[in-house]
Amino acid sequence: MRITLKQLTIFEAVARSGQVARAAEMVNLSAPATSMALSELESQLDARLFERVGNRLRLNSQGSLLLPLATEALQKFDQIEHLFSSPEAELSGTLNVSASSTIGNYLMAKSSVAFCQQHTSALVDLDITNTLAVIKSVLEFRSEVGFIEGQCLDSRIRVEAWHKDKLLVFCHPAHPLAGQRVAPQALKGQPWVMREEGSGTRDYFISSAQALDMQPIERFNFSTPDAIKQAVKQGAGLAVLSELTLEKEVSRKELAIIEVEGLELERQFYRIHHKSRKSTPLCDAFIDFCRSFINVAT
Template structure:
């Protein structure tokens, strides 16, 4: 049996993208060449590695078994290449990270661009989704690291405090409670515009609100901060989002903040990675860069 690095690279790219054509682009091969490499790998291993669901390929049990081994092998090769690169050689390669909505849109989008502008031979791919989806991407080795707003209790994942944030309760400027400091009881029976299930913002707020017996009544649910802000502007109810997402609207007085007595909404953002996966040189450099660029804790 002679498994090649090209076959493993194609396999990992297909696992990450779900499509042979997209995987071929990631590894700079034609689609027919990528398809042939994947077929040869399955033939050598005498097993199928993917199941087709619609127009996407999903790892089956055998593919899930192979993925961490393939990723580790490819990382070892990259480490060897890096160790023997000439001193001062330009950093290069691709880095795949996942981030929950607030972090991805308001922090990592700008830091990824700045990083690639400084290291012109690199590409940082930032996949933005909710906290649970980010955890899944790290577990499935599709992302080298993840950045989340909520908790991760999976024992396979290493979790490190990374940054700080604060949630704000907000409303339409004409709302009776706009700009006021109120007791938690004042929010009883108020309609709310909430994030979707699996959102770190939603989980953190609901836990803090229930501790004060606010018991927010969800009237609308959206998966993006922009949709929530738009709904609140239309008078759909109260909202709660990171202060990072509300800066422009508050300056323009398109939205207003409600201070709730005893409701502490300061939280931490976390960086996560799979315990069995080491950081690549580009991953380590990205962590170092963010510490300076975003003033992160780690």
């Protein structure tokens, strides 16, 4: 049994008007086509829906049972059409986003809240993890867009330069090198508190340090900037994090910066999408919003 919206529309029009000819005008069909559609509906339901009284059609008990259900179904269909044809529809629903730690905590969290405050029918579901996990989430279609600090070489992913960031080497304020500009060799043999495997910050720093033969010695590794900063405050060693994460502690003199000659730690952040997934209007609007919001904020 395949009842169509057209049949329900014609049935409701006949029920309201009491005449096939008048119902035909209401639904913009010919009288024969209207009568045929009504007959097909009765045949599919195996039930008569009207009784003829003079020149009018009146609902019988079966028709009276169907009318409120048909009206409700047509109203639901109208709601669906309105929802997806209105300008607000494109900026409604849930957008799944993944971001690596620094980007997620210091850029995307604020951006997501501001975007949802401006577009109250939208929800940004932000998952903050590390670069490898973000890439995996996009590959598995769990996230429509990802923001990463490290490299992505998977051919299934479209990678676009998005925002720039600077990493800083820092230490306890009482460390002998605190506040100094030193040669890379001065850091040889120093213990380091590192980010975990899979972190874009970790990968970028190690690559840059190896190019200068710094040979960093990993003493601890943690998955969050807060844990790393706390370890450095306890004298566990040197560390490197985004300047986004250090502003408060450096201004309070809880941590100190070490400048390393030749160590260029400006890095590129990237936005990633799966190549086979078409970006939704909600995702496009979010990306545009973040670009403006972050530029103003930073």
